[in-house]
Amino acid sequence: MTAPHDRQPKVTEREARQVAEAAREQDWRKPSFAKELFLGRFRLDLIHPHPLPAADDAQRGEDFLAKLRVFCETKVDSALIEREARIPDETINGLKELGALGMKIDTKYGGLGLTQVYYNKALALAGSASPSIGALLSAHQSIGVPQPLKLFGTQAQKDAFLPRLASTAISAFLLTEPDVGSDPARLATTAVPDGDAYILDGVKLWTTNGVVADLLVVMARVPRSETSKGGITAFVVEADSPGVTVEHRNAFMGLRGLENGVTRFHQVRVPAANRIGPEGAGLKIALTTLNTGRLSLPAMCVGAGKWCLKIAREWSSVREQWGKPVAHHEAVGAKISFIAATTFALEAVLDLSSQMADEDRNDIRIEAALAKLYGSEMGWLMADELVQIRGGRGFETADSLAARGERAVPAEQVLRDMRINRIFEGSTEIMHLLIAREAVDAHLKVAGDLIDPDKNLSEKAKAGAQAGAFYARWLPKLVAGAGQLPRSYAEFNPPGHPDLSPHLRYVERSARKLARSTFYAMSRWQGRMETKQGFLGRIVDIGAELFAMSAACVRAELLRTTEEYGREAYQLADAFCRQSRIRTDELFARLWTNTDDLDHKVVTGVLSGTYTWLEQGIVDPSGEGPWIADATPGPAKKDNVHRPIR
Numbered sequence: 001m002t003a004p005h006d007r008q009p010k011v012t013e014r015e016a017r018q019v020a021e022a023a024r025e026q027d028w029r030k031p032s033f034a035k036e037l038f039l040g041r042f043r044l045d046l047i048h049p050h051p052l053p054a055a056d057d058a059q060r061g062e063d064f065l066a067k068l069r070v071f072c073e074t075k076v077d078s079a080l081i082e083r084e085a086r087i088p089d090e091t092i093n094g095l096k097e098l099g100a101l102g103m104k105i106d107t108k109y110g111g112l113g114l115t116q117v118y119y120n121k122a123l124a125l126a127g128s129a130s131p132s133i134g135a136l137l138s139a140h141q142s143i144g145v146p147q148p149l150k151l152f153g154t155q156a157q158k159d160a161f162l163p164r165l166a167s168t169a170i171s172a173f174l175l176t177e178p179d180v181g182s183d184p185a186r187l188a189t190t191a192v193p194d195g196d197a198y199i200l201d202g203v204k205l206w207t208t209n210g211v212v213a214d215l216l217v218v219m220a221r222v223p224r225s226e227t228s229k230g231g232i233t234a235f236v237v238e239a240d241s242p243g244v245t246v247e248h249r250n251a252f253m254g255l256r257g258l259e260n261g262v263t264r265f266h267q268v269r270v271p272a273a274n275r276i277g278p279e280g281a282g283l284k285i286a287l288t289t290l291n292t293g294r295l296s297l298p299a300m301c302v303g304a305g306k307w308c309l310k311i312a313r314e315w316s317s318v319r320e321q322w323g324k325p326v327a328h329h330e331a332v333g334a335k336i337s338f339i340a341a342t343t344f345a346l347e348a349v350l351d352l353s354s355q356m357a358d359e360d361r362n363d364i365r366i367e368a369a370l371a372k373l374y375g376s377e378m379g380w381l382m383a384d385e386l387v388q389i390r391g392g393r394g395f396e397t398a399d400s401l402a403a404r405g406e407r408a409v410p411a412e413q414v415l416r417d418m419r420i421n422r423i424f425e426g427s428t429e430i431m432h433l434l435i436a437r438e439a440v441d442a443h444l445k446v447a448g449d450l451i452d453p454d455k456n457l458s459e460k461a462k463a464g465a466q467a468g469a470f471y472a473r474w475l476p477k478l479v480a481g482a483g484q485l486p487r488s489y490a491e492f493n494p495p496g497h498p499d500l501s502p503h504l505r506y507v508e509r510s511a512r513k514l515a516r517s518t519f520y521a522m523s524r525w526q527g528r529m530e531t532k533q534g535f536l537g538r539i540v541d542i543g544a545e546l547f548a549m550s551a552a553c554v555r556a557e558l559l560r561t562t563e564e565y566g567r568e569a570y571q572l573a574d575a576f577c578r579q580s581r582i583r584t585d586e587l588f589a590r591l592w593t594n595t596d597d598l599d600h601k602v603v604t605g606v607l608s609g610t611y612t613w614l615e616q617g618i619v620d621p622s623g624e625g626p627w628i629a630d631a632t633p634g635p636a637k638k639d640n641v642h643r644p645i646r
Helices: 013-023 033-038 055-075 078-084 089-098 116-129 131-143 146-152 155-167 282-293 296-318 330-359 365-390 398-403 411-422 428-439 441-451 457-478 501-531 533-562 566-592 596-608
Strands: 171-174 190-194 197-208 215-222 231-238 244-249 260-271
Touching: 033 365, 033 428, 033 501, 033 533, 055 089, 055 116, 078 398, 089 131, 116 131, 116 296, 116 330, 131 146, 131 171, 131 282, 131 296, 131 411, 146 155, 146 231, 146 282, 155 215, 171 197, 197 215, 197 231, 215 260, 215 282, 231 260, 231 282, 282 365, 296 330, 296 365, 296 411, 330 365, 330 533, 330 566, 365 411, 365 428, 365 533, 428 441, 428 533, 441 457, 441 501, 457 501, 501 533, 501 566, 533 566, 533 596
Parallel strands: 171 215, 190 215
Antiparallel strands: 190 197, 197 260, 215 231, 244 260
C-alpha cells in the first residue's frame, strides 16, 4: 500500500512559504498598536482612553449573559459531561432555544447580534460551566460557517444559511488532514469542477463539531485549468450529503465532551453556489476568519483563570499547615498572586482586543494572535499552579473527592482541558512564526529583495536604496523616547493609587529595544533569519508581555474612573507589570545568550541515532500501526457515526 505522505502534493519548502505568504493580508490599511510596538513605536493613543461598547450593545449583551448564567447554573451538569464524554442532547437543544448558536449572527438573520466583547464574555461563562460547551459554541461561530459567510459570503448564501445557523444548525470547520497540519500547501482533499457543481474527495481530521454538525466549511484544492488557476477553496457542505461519512469520533485527554471526528468525502457533489469567495481564496478566508476567531480561546482562558483564582482563594484560606492558612506561606502566596495578577491582565488583553475588533478602527490581526498565544500559555500555567496549590487533591478527580466526602473540585480536569489551547487554532510554535512574520513585515517590504536569492543584482540594488532611506529615518528614532522622561504618562499616577507610569515608561523603552534587537538580528542573519525560530519566538514573547502590560495599565485606569474597585485594579496591574518585567528582562537576555546552536547539534544527533543508548532500559507501551493513518480517497469502509442533534 502506498504510504499516505506519498500521495500528498509534492511541494518544496519555498513553495510552501509562497502559499502561506499569498494567503496573508498584504496591506495595513488601518493602524495597529501591536505592529507599531514591534517597530519600536509605543502608540498609547491607539488604546487609551480604553474604548467602550455602545450603551445599547452593552445592555443587549448583559441581558443575554444573565439568561446564559441561569442556564449554566441550572441546566449544565459538567460532571455528567465529563463522565459520559458527551454533551446531552437536551443541553444542546437548550442552548439553541436560548439563541446561543446565533450570538455573533446579525439580528436580521435571527441571531442575537452580540458584539465581540459580549460574545467572548458569553464564551468565558459557558466555558466555565463546561469547557466542552465553550468549545462547541466557539467552533460553531468563531471558525465555523457563520463567520466566513459574514466576511465573504454572497447575499444569497447569507439568506440561505445564516437563519439556520442562528437557530438549529451546528457548523464545523474542516481544514486539517491526517498528514496536513499547519502546512496547507500539501492539502490533498480535491474539489473537481463538474458542470454547476464540484466533486469533493478526501479525508479531514480533527473536525471539531464534525460529529454533530449540520453544515461544514470544507477547504479543498481545485485543480488548475485553462480558465482557472485553481487552488485551496472554501465550500459550504451539507453534512448529510451523499458520500459524507464521519468515520470516527476522536477521544482526548481533555474536553471529553468534544464532538471531534474524522470525516471522509467520496464523490460528494457540492453546488457551485456553495463556494465561498473565488477559487483559490480558501486559505485567505480561513486566516481572515481567524483574525477575530482566535479571540475565543483567550476568552475561555480568562474564564478558567477566574475559576482558578476563586478555588485558590477559598481552599488556601481554610487549609492550614504549620499553624496558619497555606495562603500565608510565601511559596503558596506567590502562586496566588500570579493567578490573580495574570487573570486581570488576560481579561485586559481580551477586552481591549475585542473592543478594538468591534470598533473596526484598528487592524487587530497581531493583537488577536498575541491574545491567543499569551492567553493559552498563561492559562495553562495558572491551571498548573492551582493543581500545585491543591496538592494531592489537585491530582485527584472530582468524583473521587466527592466519593470520600469532600468538595468535588475538578482541578485536574481543568488542567487537562486547558492543555489543548496551546495547540488549537495555531500551536504556540506556529503562532510565534505567524506573529514574527507580521512583526518584520515593514523590514521585508523595504529590504526583502536584498535577501531573496531569486532577485537579480538590479533588483537588489533598488532594494538597497529603499532600505537605506527607510533605516536612515527609522533607526535614529529608536535612540530616545518618552520612556526616558521621568514624568511621562503621569495620568497613570493618581493620588492614593500605585504608580503605573514607570511600567508604561518601561514598555516604551523596551519597545525601542525590541525593534533594535530585531534589526540587529536581520543584519546578522539576513536570509537565515527565518530559520532562527528560537530567537523569533523570544521576540514575539517579549511583544506579548509588552502588550499585556499596556492593556493591564489602560484597563486599570478605565476601572479607576468607572468602578468602585479602581484602587484594587491598580494594585493588580502593578503586580502584573512587576512580574511581567522580570519575565521580559529574562527574554531579552536570552535573545543573545542561549543554547540554540547546541540544541541543534543535539537534535541532529538524536535523529541520526547517536543517543539511542539513552533509550535503553524501558519498554514501549505504544500499540502497533502507522504514525499517520491512511487517507486514501475512496468510499467509506466504516459505519457513519454522524449524529445530528434534533
